[in-house]
Amino acid sequence: MARHRNVRGYNYDDDFCDEDMYGQSVDDDYCISPATAAQFIYSKRDRHSSFTGPLEEEEDECEDDDKSKASCTTLSPVDQARLYSCLDHMREVLGETISEKIMIDAVLQSGFDVAKALDRIFKQDSNSSKKPVTQDVSSAERPGKGKAREMPSPDTQIVPKIAKLTVSGNKQTMGFSVPSAPSEINGQSVTACTKSQAVDCPMEETDNSVLSPSSSNTSQVSEDLNSTPSQGKSSGKSKQKINIKEELEKRQGGKQLLNLVVIGHVDAGKSTLMGHLLYLLGHVNKRTMHKYEQESKKAGKASFAYAWVLDETGEERQRGVTMDVGMTKFETKSKVITLMDAPGHKDFIPNMITGAAQADVAILVVDASRGEFEAGFEAGGQTREHALLVRSLGVTQLAVVVNKMDQVNWQEERFREVTSKLGHFLKQAGFKDSDVYYIPTSGLSGENLAKKSEIGELTSWYKGPCLIDQIDSFKAPQRSVDKPFRLCSSDVFKDQGSGFCVTGKIEAGYIQTGDRLVVMPPNETCTVKGITLHDEAVDWAAAGDHVSLTLTGVDIIKINVGYVFCSPSEPIRACTRFRARVLIFNFDVPVTQGFPVIIHYQTVSEPATIRRLISVLHKSTGEVVKKKPKCLTKGMNAIVELQTQRPIALELYKDFKELGRFMLRYSGSSIAAGVVTEIKE
Numbered sequence: 001m002a003r004h005r006n007v008r009g010y011n012y013d014d015d016f017c018d019e020d021m022y023g024q025s026v027d028d029d030y031c032i033s034p035a036t037a038a039q040f041i042y043s044k045r046d047r048h049s050s051f052t053g054p055l056e057e058e059e060d061e062c063e064d065d066d067k068s069k070a071s072c073t074t075l076s077p078v079d080q081a082r083l084y085s086c087l088d089h090m091r092e093v094l095g096e097t098i099s100e101k102i103m104i105d106a107v108l109q110s111g112f113d114v115a116k117a118l119d120r121i122f123k124q125d126s127n128s129s130k131k132p133v134t135q136d137v138s139s140a141e142r143p144g145k146g147k148a149r150e151m152p153s154p155d156t157q158i159v160p161k162i163a164k165l166t167v168s169g170n171k172q173t174m175g176f177s178v179p180s181a182p183s184e185i186n187g188q189s190v191t192a193c194t195k196s197q198a199v200d201c202p203m204e205e206t207d208n209s210v211l212s213p214s215s216s217n218t219s220q221v222s223e224d225l226n227s228t229p230s231q232g233k234s235s236g237k238s239k240q241k242i243n244i245k246e247e248l249e250k251r252q253g254g255k256q257l258l259n260l261v262v263i264g265h266v267d268a269g270k271s272t273l274m275g276h277l278l279y280l281l282g283h284v285n286k287r288t289m290h291k292y293e294q295e296s297k298k299a300g301k302a303s304f305a306y307a308w309v310l311d312e313t314g315e316e317r318q319r320g321v322t323m324d325v326g327m328t329k330f331e332t333k334s335k336v337i338t339l340m341d342a343p344g345h346k347d348f349i350p351n352m353i354t355g356a357a358q359a360d361v362a363i364l365v366v367d368a369s370r371g372e373f374e375a376g377f378e379a380g381g382q383t384r385e386h387a388l389l390v391r392s393l394g395v396t397q398l399a400v401v402v403n404k405m406d407q408v409n410w411q412e413e414r415f416r417e418v419t420s421k422l423g424h425f426l427k428q429a430g431f432k433d434s435d436v437y438y439i440p441t442s443g444l445s446g447e448n449l450a451k452k453s454e455i456g457e458l459t460s461w462y463k464g465p466c467l468i469d470q471i472d473s474f475k476a477p478q479r480s481v482d483k484p485f486r487l488c489s490s491d492v493f494k495d496q497g498s499g500f501c502v503t504g505k506i507e508a509g510y511i512q513t514g515d516r517l518v519v520m521p522p523n524e525t526c527t528v529k530g531i532t533l534h535d536e537a538v539d540w541a542a543a544g545d546h547v548s549l550t551l552t553g554v555d556i557i558k559i560n561v562g563y564v565f566c567s568p569s570e571p572i573r574a575c576t577r578f579r580a581r582v583l584i585f586n587f588d589v590p591v592t593q594g595f596p597v598i599i600h601y602q603t604v605s606e607p608a609t610i611r612r613l614i615s616v617l618h619k620s621t622g623e624v625v626k627k628k629p630k631c632l633t634k635g636m637n638a639i640v641e642l643q644t645q646r647p648i649a650l651e652l653y654k655d656f657k658e659l660g661r662f663m664l665r666y667s668g669s670s671i672a673a674g675v676v677t678e679i680k681e
Helices: 034-040 055-072 077-094 100-109 114-129 195-200 216-225 244-254 270-280 286-298 314-319 346-357 372-377 382-392 412-429 467-472
Strands: 183-185 188-190 256-264 326-331 335-341 361-367 397-403 436-440 486-494 500-508 510-512 516-520 524-533 536-538 540-542 546-552 564-566 573-584 595-601 604-617 624-627 637-650 661-666 669-679
Touching: 077 100, 077 114, 100 114, 244 540, 256 270, 256 346, 256 382, 270 326, 270 335, 270 467, 335 467, 346 382, 346 595, 346 661, 361 372, 361 382, 361 412, 372 382, 372 412, 382 412, 382 661, 382 669, 397 412, 397 467, 412 436, 436 467, 510 524, 524 540, 573 604, 595 637, 637 669
Parallel strands: 256 335, 256 361, 361 397, 397 436
Antiparallel strands: 183 188, 326 335, 486 500, 486 564, 500 546, 510 540, 516 524, 516 564, 524 536, 524 546, 573 637, 573 669, 595 604, 595 661, 604 624, 604 637, 661 669
């Protein structure tokens, strides 16, 4: 039930006291926070030495430290920060076996390259003991040196365990803004890394030959360096390319994943229905439910207690309507259900489209009360529009929940009247009769939700399944796990650590911790630092999962809702002009060339213009009936060319059905559904 919208504009200073590190800054040239500085600045006070030698050796060590401090004072503040960061990493690798003076000399002589410095120290040890300890790991032997963002082979990769810092010209990624001008250290010229030299930066991933240990220390070195995955390649035992199909079968005890969206007219009882179902299934404990009941009574909305299970924000509870898509998880006998509670008010149709675009199946909730069903079903109501939208967005299986049947005394005649009107419309909208199921329920009393009702007025004429049994009987779709990775971001927010998070549904492919991704349309690269699925940290996720990814290597300012994260080897295309096949809904205004619309695509909402009307197609055969029409009217099927104001990342419908569908809206009404047929730019 996580909900993160508007977090980016949130004032975090209000949540922390003055003495807390968050929200404060350091008065220096780099404007880094103490938490960030603590990751990179080496502090001898934090050293936990297990070596307890004689007093004379400690004094010698202090003398060496004094000399090393004297040499460090000649460095610029930027170089000192780089030096301390290198020392911090080397200390993790070497422990207390090497003095700080030797490490400082090795770092300075290696130009702040951790791998070269470690190699130099290992060679010194091997020369002194006459035993070869390590292979040459100089940058001259690195495969792919000088090529930006090249993927090193898994057998030639060593990654520091500390947090990574990219120094690229004046670009700041972790609070530092490092100038690209060269500086001199002990007579040697050292230049800050540019974007094309990112692989050589001492703070970045370092791809070296695997160390061949011959002692306990070097054995620990190889274990530590190979334990951290990087760039989507296997590294050691902890990062291996998984067999995604086998892993999917093992996960959740072999249960299938199903994404379910709940739609319907405002006040049809969607949130109350699903909130009560979650309570009956044990996902909400009695103490929490009692709290909701007391708070809702105090607010004068006693009947909204179950709705508060999904309507979590204060504004939603105050207004008594769902405004954003609430999300949670529950399980049935054979399915793992990701539930999305969509808003029903017409002002929040864009949010409803966002939820429907991520769904596999849907529940359409209608109010059985006399007058209420008619108000939602006739012109101006949202029942028709919601059903049409989910069908246009690829949902083929639908459960129609006739809610509030207790208010009409469970009358069979009323149930048949409602289902008859809906059935005729749903068939016109494109649903098959065999894929539509009708269930009478009462969300407030909980009848026919988690178990079959025992009320005589209902059981005398209804012999079908209860709601949870119907949800369990839905067919799970085939997941596109074999296709390149695609995830459309539905939210972006700051993480408490060094990175930030994006949430969204994986539309195709799979992902592992440490993978590299490309963000389109800005064409930025980033690294997956962590994956969260249903509030649990996992090592991988696949198509169909709603995940939260913790990312590093890119600035949060460059990432927006609607951007697509994809595989670097097969990125998605971004364009401002494309052709599509559209179906015009029951819209009275003729659609002409230059007609302004709003494109709703996944989580994207982008202004656009119908640039050209190319042809009118036959509804059944798809053959061209008329070329270059003057206008399009309701019910027409046509090929048009659209122009967006900003680039959006799209796929052809024939290649990726999930990323090839979109909706067109105008003046608060849905006017057409379309699929992408050709990308022009």
